[in-house]
Amino acid sequence: MINRVLIRTRVLQTAYAHLHRGELKLTAAEQDLMVGLERTYDLYLYLLQLIPSLTDFYQEVLDVRRRKHLATREERSPNLRLIRNRFAQQLASSEKLQNWYNQFGLRWQDDETLLRHLIRLIEDSSLYDDYLKGSTESYEQDQNFWADAFHHLFAADDLLNERLEQQSIFWENDLKIQEKIECEERPSGEEEQVQAVIEEAKSMGQYQSTSFANGPVEVVKDFVEKTLRKAVESQPIDEQILPMFREEEDETFARHLLRQVLVKHDEYLKLIEPILTEGWSSERLADMDALLLRLGVTEFLHFPGIPTHITINEYVELAKHFSTAHSASFINGILDAMAKRLREEGKILKQ
Template sequence: MINRVLIRLKIVQIIYAYYQNGGKNLDTAEKELFFSLSKAYDLYNYLLLLMVEVTKYANKRLDAAKSKMVPTQEDLRPNTKFVENRFIAQLEVNRQLNEFASSQKKTWENEGDFVKKLCEQIMESDIYKEYMASETSSYEEDREVWRKIYKKIIFNNAALDEVLEDQSLYWNDDKEIVDTFVLKTIKRFDPKNGDKQELLPEFKDEEDQEFARRLFRRTILNADYYRHLISEGSKNWDLNRVAVMDVVIMQIALAEILSFPNIPVNVSLNEYVEIAKLYSTPKSGGFINGTLDGIVNQLKKENKLTKN
């Protein structure tokens, strides 16, 4: 699940914090990097559990309606299509998800007010109303309605952002990327797999894990060389006056460009220009792109840059 886009973002965050804290302990910073990546995987599982919790709350609403002093016919014979959603039923018994909930002791039980409001928001949506009014019923429709609900209602949700911020300092920065993993997981679910449906693994393979470790260490251990290149490549600027985040981003970009011959230069440049737009000043993207482009061209002239 953890891809290189997320790894790069995490490395930028951790290395910036490393220098802000005096740059004293490389091993501790590396542990913090992998801990923050594991928290992103926790968020992935936690958001999957949210869909189950919303469905449970919807079911409780139906039970409460039946218990009213004077229930209506609608209360006594409700449309149970939403609470009997087959995709959610499969997700609820998923072995990996239940193992996560048990081992990490993560539930939505303490966020009852938020779950209630989210459920009400879903039930007021056109997506929900069209689904409930449809005369057809299939696993594919059950899965698709949750893909739509997630994309339109959960993906960009300010109230959810507040809940996540209270629980982890890492999660709001991670959520946009993790949301894409949740949507991908919904699409992958197959009823034939039952409770053994595989969720996305924490790391796709050992290569990505090694990419994270190597990029992190090369960035710090070769810092003097990379900063020399940045200083030479931005002669019209006093390096001490360049935004610290810009220097950190360029330092990591150079570590990637020089340490991973299989990654095309333009891929690395584009990734770090996008990160600069997120984490630095409005003009940083153009400045970083121009500076790194000049450094790369100079390294090529000096035969110091080899790419497969």
């Protein structure tokens, strides 16, 4: 499940945090990296577990409604199709998911406000109306209902996202790297000054945040939806839940990329300096831009199986989220020139 997009993002965050702390201990950096990746995988499993947990809670809600003194006819005899949903039952039967959930520190059941909110979203939706009106019942219809509910009702829900963030599993910046801030006058001093501007903007209702389309959280949501849609009734659900790493080489890629950029960050900056445009020295580079360039050079030199254009595109996308408004084009130009020079010098052979 952890793909190269997620790995590059987490390596960037980890390296930035450690360089700014003045910590270059590889063991500590690798440990932080793996914790970040594990949290990302936890989010994947946690969101899958939402469906059986919400189904159990809905059963409790229907039971309470049924016992009301002045229960309506519909409350006394509710439609139980969602409770009998075959796909939810299949997820509930997963030993892998239940074993993980039993050892995990968070419980969906501990937040009744959120669960009631999600139930209301479902019951008020045309998606739910159409589901109940279906003339036939099948596994495919049950599966499609939950996949569509996750996509249309849950994935962008503000309260759900807020709760996940509060529970410290939703972190985009779990190593407290930096927040991308775009304002007319950004203070050039310490982090405290930047934070003061953020707080002032929030208090005045002028603060806005946007999700990173290729960031860890959004990528995880995509994998959750793919898992929901690709499951089949004839196969055990445990075989369809994605592992943390699809291939062992992905974990190796993560560790090696982090090691090289930390160990050789000064050396790589010296390689980049001759490419910098006139008027730009390494001292004038934004810290994030300098790190993005170093990571690009690391991939050029140490990962022959990754084409240079793939590397460039990936770090341009990261620059759009983590650096300034002009950084993406800057990163693109410097890395493209760097790749050409390294090929001319025979240091890389790939295209």
